[in-house]
Every structure is written in structure tokens, then in C-alpha cells.
């Protein structure tokens with residue numbers, strides 16, 4: 416098994432990234448984007464290295480999680496790494512909580528340290544490839560990532576902003592199992608040539624109902640600030656990947672039942688298990 420480890424130290428940041436060869440699962444990763452996808456390494460020799468972009472609450476976690484199960488690669492969400500750090504009550508957690516609860520971004524150094532640690536743990540457990548969710552969120556993060564590895568594909572999830580706000584306010588997490596749910600019921604009729612959109616709530620099972628909590632940064636004021644910061648700091652990352660021919664734009668047509676098959680189609684993937692459970 417070939418392993419690659421590179422260390423990069425841009426302005427004092429240490430970022431280590433590990434890539435190992437694939438462990439047997441085969442799938443197609445041919446995708447039509449604006450330009451052909453350029454790979455430094457043959458993708459057949461390793462697992463996928465994909466990135467999810469999109470506004471807070473658009474559904475990056477949901478679709479990245481589903482693709483991670485389908486393709487057998489780790490789903491790494493920097494927001495989850497941050498929340499783990501916060502709940503560990505370590506020396507940094509008080510300082511980080513203040514930043515996160517105001518909807519601001521953490522420094523590139525902190526986030527890269529958390530991500531680097533997570534990739535090393537993955538490597539120690541024999542994992543390769545990844546689907547990143549919530550990283551990169553600044554041009555500098557994108558440049559650092561590009562300096563250490565090849566990203567094959569960047570999926571940019573898009574949804575109207577009024578729906579995003581409602582979805583963020585409806586988000587709930589089970590404090591026991593960590594499951595993500597959404598109480599928002601979205602049913603916007605088509606008007607003025609704009610298509611309507613329907614998204615059923617994603618309700619918790621009875622065992623989680625009494626344990627639901629709302630993220631401290633999912634209040635209306637903080638979500639609006641996070642959206643503002645997304646447009647200012649993270650939207651330029653879309654252009655970074657667009658200009659490199661790696662960006663796949665995906666407009667979510669509705670909830671999971673409509674969007675998941677269309678996303679698979681756009682990615683030229685087949686979810687065998689999903690089809691079987693739908694047919695059952």
C-alpha cells in the first residue's frame with residue numbers, strides 16, 4: 416500500500432495530509448463540469464477526494480454523509496470537529512465558543528490543526544480518501560489544501576436563501592445519539608417563473624424526541640451573520656475551483672427524495688441499496 420505524506424508550512428501553519436491507495440471499492444467518478452477534471456494521480460489508485468461547498472444549512476452534511484456511506488470514504492465535517500473540540504472543554508474551548516456562537520469563522524491555523532489531527536487519526540485506522548464538508552471556507556484554506564493534495568471534484572450545493580434560513584432555524588440535534596433532524600416544513604409555490612420547492616420535515620424517531628437540542632449558532636441573528644460571512648469569505652472559494660474546472664454546481668430541487676437521485680445522476684453514480692429499499 417502506497418502512502419503519501421507531505422508537510423507544508425505556510426507562514427507557520429503545519430498541515431499534514433495522508434493519502435493511501437484505494438481499498439478495493441470501484442465506482443465511476445466521471446463528472447461533467449465546465450472543464451475536464453485534472454488529476455495529478457490516477458483516481459483508480461486511491462479513494463475519492465471531494466469537497467462540498469454551500470451556504471450554512473444548505474444540506475452539505477446530509478449529502479456528504481450519504482455519499483460517504485455509498486463510496487466508503489470518511490465524511491469529514493470541520494464543523495463537527497469544532498463542536499467536538501468545544502464539548503471537550505479543553506483550554507481552547509471557551510475562546511472558540513465565543514467565535515462560533517457569533518457566527519464568525521475560526522482562524523485558518525486552528526481549523527487546519529483540527530483537520531490535520533483528524534486526517535492523521537483516519538490514516539492510523541487505515542482510511543483513505545475523504546469527502547470534506549465545511550472546508551475550505553477561505554481562499555487561503557483552499558490554497559493550503561491545493562498545496563498538499565489533489566481535489567478531484569467540488570460539489571457546490573445551492574438553494575434559495577429564504578429556504579436556507581428556515582432550514583437553519585428548524586435544525587435540531589439529538590443530544591444523545593447525535594442524529595440531525597429538521598422540523599421545518601417548506602412548501603413554496605412556484606411564482607413569477609421561479610419553481611416552487613417542497614421539503615418535508617426530517618422528524619426524529621420517538622426515542623430522540625425528548626432529547627432534541629438547537630445549536631447555539633442557529634438563531635436568526637447568527638444564521639444571518641453566517642450567511643453574510645459565507646458570501647464574503649467563502650463564495651470566492653467557488654470561483655477558485657470554478658476556474659480550475661473542478662466545480663459541479665448543483666441546485667437542490669427539493670428535499671432528500673427528489674434531490675438524492677438527481678445528485679447521484681449528476682455524479683454518474685448508482686445507489687444500489689437505495690433502489691432496493693425503494694422497491695421493497
Ligand SMILES: Nc1ncnc2c1ncn2[C@@H]1O[C@H](COP(=O)(O)OP(=O)(O)O)[C@@H](O)[C@H]1O
Nearest residue numbers: 471472493494497515519520521526549550552
Ligand atoms: N473551515 C472553517 N474555517 C473556519 N471556521 C470554521 C470552518 N469550519 C467550521 N468552522 C467554524 O465552525 C462553525 C460551524 O461550522 P459548520 O457546522 O460547518 O456550520 P454551517 O452550518 O455554517 O455549515 C462555523 O460557523 C465556524 O465558526
